[in-house]
Amino acid sequence: MATPSLIPLVDTTPSKDLLLSAARITPVLVPSSNLSNTVSTIPKSSSYYVLVADDESLDSAISYLNNGASAIFASVELADRCISAGVPSEKLYAVSSSTDIPEDVLKGIKGALIKISGVNSATQLPKPKVTLYLDESKIIPTEKTVASLHKSNAALAVPLSQLTNDATSSSKLNITNAFLAPITTDRPDGLFSTIVSSYLHGGKSLGLCYSSKESIEESVRTGRGVYQSRKHGLWRKGETSGAIQDVVKIDLDCDSDCLNFEVIQHGAGFCHLDTPTCFGQLSGLAALEETLVSRHRSAPEGSYTKRLFNDETLLRSKIMEEADELCAAKSQEDVAFEAADLIYFALTRCVSKGVNLADIGHALDKKAAKVSRRPGNAKPKYLEQAQAKITPAPAPSTTQQPQPTSFGNDLIRMRKTKLDGIAEEERLQLLRRPVLNSGAMIDRVRPIVEGVSTKGDKSLLDFIAKLDKADLKSPIARAPFEEPTIQQDVKEAIDIAYENVRKFHVGQAEKEPLVVETMPGIVCQRFARPISRVGLYVPGGTAILPSSALMLGVPAQVAGCKEIVLATPPKPDGSIAPEVLYVAKKVGASAILKAGGAQAVAALAYGTETVPKVDKIFGPGNQWVTAAKMFVSTDADAQVAIDMPAGPSEVLVIADKTANASYVASDLLSQAEHGVDSQVVLVTIDLSEKEIDDIEKEVEQQARKLPRVDITRISVSKSLIVSTSDVKSAFDFSNDYAPEHLILHIDSASEKVPMVENAGSVFVGQYSPESCGDYASGTNHTLPTNGFARQYSGVNTLSFQKHITSQELTKEGLDKLGPVVVKLAECEGLRAHANAVRVRLGMQSP
Ligand SMILES: NC(=O)c1ccc[n+]([C@@H]2O[C@H](COP(=O)([O-])OP(=O)(O)OC[C@H]3O[C@@H](n4cnc5c(N)ncnc54)[C@H](O)[C@@H]3O)[C@@H](O)[C@H]2O)c1
Ligand SMILES: N[C@H](CO)Cc1c[nH]c[nH+]1
């Protein structure tokens, strides 16, 4: 940060606007006599200095520093006493009428405020001390004076009564012009490089842009983010998008050629792609805070964080428990893991009380600024508890194993927990998936969906270029498609898989209408019709999934859908995987949308100039796809349904003593390799430590040989081994977890299937690997995840149809039923309903 060129001296009770403008660009200097009616107006984020009166005591001077002042300005004599009392030099300025300050005082201070009449002949303090001049002649200073003083490492203290934030005023010194007087730029267009950072996220950088004197002046005056676009002139951030900014602070860098705007960003984010930053998403503490704030605003039923917000006792106990575990942790990994837990619960407490990371940062700065400190002894109650725990050394937790990290040669291990005797609350935690906040994701996809729905192909092609990384001329390819080049053996494998999946889905189709005569002469029917236009999303981010094309395309074809639009992310050259193309042809797709993520979902939901609108969207995908599907399905204008919320893959394996460790490990890894957010769970029944250990070793060994070991390492580290002592507890846990896939590695597995209440698809016995269902046995692999198997079925033929009912009454039928209908219609006060029967039966109106 540059030495300030201007320090406003709050000489009168200033206008709030002017004081806020000043506080945005520089610390203000407040005489102690004016402190009480000024300090509450200065934002917490701005620093201020106190001008201590000559007759004040040393204690009073120090108390300003302990209560928030960044520095004090005191007479040479008082400054000398402050130095002796140990006030750090960077917090101390001496006030004098000459530069003739004693050598020993000069050593202990940051700089001096010299009160003189006329400042044209600036006499310097020995460098690097800062000299501030306060011109007592009461002549309004000029920008030139500020600039020339700055050149000689000096600054001007200007009474606020001589300053203005009105750009048109000529009788006073404009505060922004004075601030900018020393600023330089080496850019040919005369603009200043400007970093924009987030005040609420500890100064995290949001992006880079440019400023002009005009844009800075408007920002300082209005407190809103205003910049200078190199193409379009003055850029009032958020003017059209609503994503406005409150400017908290504007700083110059060390050599005064670059600005930092610290802002509070509103709306979707800073970036024009509606991400929080131009460098992508937030991470670490900032991301956690954002998630918690969004959970506080609205959390889905069953959210653990919501429970914490609502239950102070639970939150308090968790904070104490995690603090204790942090103290007991030994290895670096354990310490980091426990600290992360503690921070999560502590930040939950902060968010519940409306405290954000910036507030915590201020509290830290305020504490750091104090010059006298408390001894820091612990309260006796805590001291006793801690001593009792330290002798003897605490035993390591039996339930939590060291956590592998995602790098290097660390162990690839799942967390282990014993279910017997576990607290209900801990059990509930185990049932939760490591998924992201869906509310926050919906906010992120909103601008993408709205862009495509309002601007059509243009916006779609832009998002495809930015997010799918392909420059396309048109987003759509229409049938007949070109013949794909694929290996013969792959083609044959797809053909066999196609036949099996087709057979099973043809078997599900309703052949005849359901016909029931409810009373003599009254025949009711229900018959199925295909959903006319369907969109099939085939994921393609981290893996190409022709099998997903098959699992969605076959039932659509069997159901008789007329328009089948298959969407999948294109390769950088604009093509799509030949295997997906082969399946698209086989299932009779009418068009291929070369787009992925939220933009593909939006194009399918609303249609564009070239992309046909569909009636229902199917298919799994990452969090962008899932959030966009949820978003469009709740927009009445889109008139589009979705299959289900199918998110990151998961599997739960139940294994008893008959299980083969190597098979079990291979099944767990087959889903863990899908993505870092996949979760795999092993529920053991009465296995010894040694037997569990054998499975863990297998997981480790097999995982290390996988090409996707890096993904697997992370998903495995978020996964669980839950030990139970009997079959019922194992199934109870599985039913509560409601896994996407359930694999039974247990004795007489088929006899235990009736115990399954909730699961997407079940794999029975040791020769039924989950990958058979993923590819070729016949069942569908598009299944409900994240516990939705409690209420959703996987994709099937009926998902592509809707049912229509009909009825036909004979005269005799109406004779019998008519009076019943009249009675009920009268009872509801709906006379016209009753009349529709009366006119036919010749009944009198009442
Ligand atoms: N439940 C099931 O039936 C099932 C089946 C297969 C796959 N899956 C799951 O589907 C998921 C596939 O995910 P994927 O990422 O590989 O492919 P994907 O096709 O779902 O997503 C890739 C697309 O996401 C978009 N995207 C990525 N990062 C973005 C960002 N920062 N901003 C905006 N958009 C962004 C891009 O458009 C990209 O092309 C995995 O989680 C896998 O486990 C589930
Ligand atoms: N297991 C995934 C569904 O969770 C589907 C899939 C596709 N390819 C391989 N697996």
Ligand SMILES: [Zn+2]
């Ligand atoms: Zn799979």
